[in-house]
Amino acid sequence: MTAKSYLEYIVREIHTTIVATVDDEGLPVTAAIDMMAADEHGLYFLTAKGKGFYDRLVKRQYLALTALKGEDTMSCVAVSVRGKVRELGNERIPELFELNPYMKKIYPTEESMQALTVFQIYEGSGECFDLSKKPIERTSFTFGGAEKRAEGYFITDACIGCGSCAAVCPQNCILTERIPYVIEREHCLHCGNCLTACPVGAVERRAHTVPGTAVLRRTE
Template sequence: MYKSYVSVSGMTASTGSMGKKAISISGAVRNIGSNKLDAIFEKNKYMSEIYPTAKSRTALEVFCLYRGQGEYFDLSTKPITRGSFSFGGQKLKTFGYYISDNCHGCGLCVEKCPQNCIDSGTPFEIKQEHCLHCGNCYEVCPKSAVIKLK
């Protein structure tokens, strides 16, 4: 609350890591008071086990994440599925890698990609919806044709 910013990640509880889905969200927050605390405890009954009394709940703050961006992963698909989104008027910042026109088609990036998400062509193309953003393609490209977005 001091910086009015939060980053939260969550993952489904399915058995086996490759059946999981994950989401990460970051953005601006504001304190909305403790009057929503009862509603949170009503929807999350296990919270009463952790904070059993009204006095124990005074350490908790309720906040609203009102502007930001996030991404999701579906590890149950092959290759994995990845997507980005923004909300509350936040402009979506793009991350990851793309292949520029300097590509001469050697295919080293394809060999190094763990998700097989690079299509051949002139230039080769990274399918962003499956990219892990691992940077293997960036590291192996002899022509520096792979560009890292920041």
């Protein structure tokens, strides 16, 4: 799947997300926000200019969101995205109302719609995390020109091939055919067992550097 496909999935299949922003005291604040459109340039949503959410978006120009769909952990879809946001104004409001006709029940008149403005999440990254498969599958993507960096756990040349890491891996995703061992990062849970178990410090954790994550668990 492309980045555009993941963003469209959020809009089409989940729609309502929980968005986190940061207030003036540096504390997180959440709000339920519908993602109303998506394209190759990002995600689009509306908010009223009188809300504290609007103020936080304008000040911070950054958000994180999570969306859930499904009946239980092992079958649900959870998508999380972090990225930069910018205000686009009201030009696209008619288009978003056409795509989301329920909005006309909330803001029924042209006068009431004047409170609204459009925001775009225009740069960020994501990660697809499918727990319905065994082993799990993890893929990542970026959009809007965000730099994609590797993250997670890696085994260095210091590996002595003792097997301690493989013995504690819950997904059996460490390849031991040759030394140094190799972690299949697309199946890794990021639990950290390998890092703790390695007697020679051959496992390294590389920090997440791209602004965004997305997690996907299929409903099939």
